[in-house]
Each structure stands twice: as structure tokens, then as C-alpha cells.
Amino acid sequence: MPLNRSPEGDDTLMPQPATTPNSRATTDALIxxxxxxxxxxxxxxxxxxxxxxxxxxPISLVLLILGWTGLKVLFWLESAIPNAIDNALTGFLFFLGIATVAQFAAEFVEDSPWKDSRTPVRKLKLDLELAEERRILEARKLTPPALDRQASYKERMPGEVARLRNESRHYRRVHLFLQWMLFVSSAAISAVTAWFDPPQPAKGVLIALGFTVTVITAAAGYFKPRERAFNLQQTADSMEQHITAIELGISPYDQADDKANLESFATTVEGIRSEQRMREQQLDQPQQGQHEVI
Known part of the structure; x- marks a missing residue:
């Protein structure tokens, strides 16, 4: 049985109430x-x-037949279509025909392998709305006490930290890829300019490299992967610091009352997540809008 310190703050260990069958049933119902x-x-x-x-x-099948006919009329009216094109079109036609027959069979047979065959999407959306409404109505009667919800919130935070770190690594990789592409393209422009004296093929290469540099610079400035990676990593580190503090029972979660510690933890972490969302919104705004928000 779990033990806890007494509210007076002394070293007396007090047993915590065990999970009751009613609380387990409530958890199972919400899940x-x-x-x-x-x-x-x-x-x-x-x-x-x-x-x-x-x-x-079937629409693609009809379009393919019409396109095949158009090719024959426009380019090979007086001669045969080349074997390579003819074989490719025949293969696509055969594949689309088999796919059409298989999908219609799966849709309309009695023992369909599709779970929702002959069911409109709007009906499933209505079922989803009703299920969400049912969950909200039942949650009013089955919602556990605030202390249990705060404890559950604390247990979910390591997963949230892992998600933030994964997103941070993703944006960091994107930023490094864009930077390396920018470095290589910028250096290649000077190298190609110095190496080639005739206009061709240097001219085409320079146009392609200049286009690449422009696109990378614009993409990095608009999406800001470096800033997003930094913000996500900073949020994850801050949340992990508070998770470690409440697990070890150190400041600012060293009070004798676990309820007060959990309430303070939930409030602090929600504040950190709110700041992260605000930083994301600022990054999504134009530069002038960022200054106005700040």
C-alpha cells in the first residue's frame, strides 16, 4: 500500500487509500x-x-482510355503506336480495370472485407459527433476527483516531453539540411562561374544554383526551423526539470501535501505549454506582426 507523509509535515507515514472498484470502473468507462x-x-x-x-x-480508367485515343489521333493516326508506350498504357489499363472490379466487389458483396461498406461518410461523422457528446455527458458523472486528474496529468508529461524532443530533432535536421544545401549551392555558383568560360552549360547550371539558393533562403526565413527546434527543446528541458523535481520531492514541490504539489505542478506545466504555443504563433506571423505581438 502506498505511504505518504502526514499533513503536519512530520515523519509519520500514513497509508493512502487504495484504488476502489468504483474508481477502476470509472477509469475503464472513460477509456x-x-x-x-x-x-x-x-x-x-x-x-x-x-x-x-x-x-x-473508374474515372481514371475512362480518362486513360480517352487519353490513349487522343494520342492515337494526334500523333499516330497513320501509323502504329510505339511498343513501349503501347505496353505501358496496356499495363495501366489492366491494373485500373482489376482495381475497379476488386473495389466494387468489396463494396457490394455480402461478406465485404470493408468494415463500413455501403456506409456514407456523413453517417460515420454523425456517429462520431454523437459519441463525443455521449462522452462529454457521461464524463460529468464519471469524472474522477481533481487530485486523481492531476496525478494522471503528471504521468502523461514524460510522453509530452518525448514528443517535443522528437519535433525539435525534426526541425533541427530540416535546418541543417537547408543550411548545407545553401552552403553547397552558394559555393558551386562561384566555382561554376570561375570554371566555365562559355555561356553553356554554365549558364543553365548557374540559373539552377541561383534558384536553389533563393528557394532555400526563402524557405528557411519563412518556416524558421532553427527557431522552432530551439523553442521545442527549451520547452522540453523546462518540463523535464519540473517532472524531475516533483518525482524527487524537491523545491518547488517539497510541501508535505501531495495535493498542493500536484496542483502547483499542473499549473506550472500548463503555463510552460501556453508560452510554447504563443512562441509558435509568433513564428507563424509575418515579421511586422511579430513585433506587434511582442
């Missing part, structure tokens, strides 16, 4: 609602892909 909502969201995504394939494949 079930969230699982049902996640399942409906995935079913909507799958159904959209099925509908796109069901109607897009």
Missing part, C-alpha cells in the same frame, strides 16, 4: 469512450480512402 471515438475517427479516414478509390479508379 472505453475515448477508444470508441478514436476507432470512429480511424473508420472515417479509411472510409474516405475507400470512397476515393471506389469512384476515382
Amino acid at each position: 472505453k469512450y475515448r477508444r470508441d471515438i478514436a476507432d470512429l475517427k480511424q473508420r472515417i479516414k479509411n472510409r474516405r480512402l475507400q470512397v476515393v478509390g471506389l469512384y476515382g479508379t
Whole structure:
């Protein structure tokens, strides 16, 4: 059984109440609602892909036949189409035909392998809205006490820190890739200019390199991957510092009352996350808008 210090702050260890069957049932019910909502969201995504394939494949088949006919009329009216083009078009035509038949069979057979065959996407969206409304209504009756929610929030934070670090590494890689491309392209412009005296092929190479430098510079200035990586890493480090502090029971979470520690932890971490969202919004704004926000 877990032990805790007494509210007076002395060294007396007091037993914490064990998890009751009622609280376990409440947790299981809330998890079930969230699982049902996640399942409906995935079913909507799958159904959209099925509908796109069901109607897009035969349309592509018709367009391919029309394009094939157009090629024959425009370029090879008096002669045969080259074998390479003819074989490629035949292969695409065969593939689209098989895909069309397979998708229509999966949609309309009795024992369809598709879970939501012959089900409109709007019906699944309505089911999702009803499930979310049901979860909200039931959560009012099943919501655990604030102390339990704060403890659960603390346990979720290591995953949030890992997510922030992964995003930070992603933007750092993007920034390094753009910088190396910029370095190589800028150096290549000078090298090509010094190496080639005739206008061609140096002219085309220089145009391509200049275009690359311009695009990279504009992309780095607009998306700001370096700044995003720095902000995400800073937020992750700050959150990890508070997680370590509350796990070890050190300042500022060294009070005798665990409820006060958890409340202070949740308030502090939410403030850090709010600052991170504000920094992201500032990076998404134009330069003039950033100065106005700051």
C-alpha cells in the first residue's frame, strides 16, 4: 500500500487509500469512450480512402482510355503506336480495370472485407459527433476527483516531453539540411562561374544554383526551423526539470501535501505549454506582426 507523509509535515507515514472498484470502473468507462471515438475517427479516414478509390479508379480508367485515343489521333493516326508506350498504357489499363472490379466487389458483396461498406461518410461523422457528446455527458458523472486528474496529468508529461524532443530533432535536421544545401549551392555558383568560360552549360547550371539558393533562403526565413527546434527543446528541458523535481520531492514541490504539489505542478506545466504555443504563433506571423505581438 502506498505511504505518504502526514499533513503536519512530520515523519509519520500514513497509508493512502487504495484504488476502489468504483474508481477502476470509472477509469475503464472513460477509456472505453475515448477508444470508441478514436476507432470512429480511424473508420472515417479509411472510409474516405475507400470512397476515393471506389469512384476515382473508374474515372481514371475512362480518362486513360480517352487519353490513349487522343494520342492515337494526334500523333499516330497513320501509323502504329510505339511498343513501349503501347505496353505501358496496356499495363495501366489492366491494373485500373482489376482495381475497379476488386473495389466494387468489396463494396457490394455480402461478406465485404470493408468494415463500413455501403456506409456514407456523413453517417460515420454523425456517429462520431454523437459519441463525443455521449462522452462529454457521461464524463460529468464519471469524472474522477481533481487530485486523481492531476496525478494522471503528471504521468502523461514524460510522453509530452518525448514528443517535443522528437519535433525539435525534426526541425533541427530540416535546418541543417537547408543550411548545407545553401552552403553547397552558394559555393558551386562561384566555382561554376570561375570554371566555365562559355555561356553553356554554365549558364543553365548557374540559373539552377541561383534558384536553389533563393528557394532555400526563402524557405528557411519563412518556416524558421532553427527557431522552432530551439523553442521545442527549451520547452522540453523546462518540463523535464519540473517532472524531475516533483518525482524527487524537491523545491518547488517539497510541501508535505501531495495535493498542493500536484496542483502547483499542473499549473506550472500548463503555463510552460501556453508560452510554447504563443512562441509558435509568433513564428507563424509575418515579421511586422511579430513585433506587434511582442
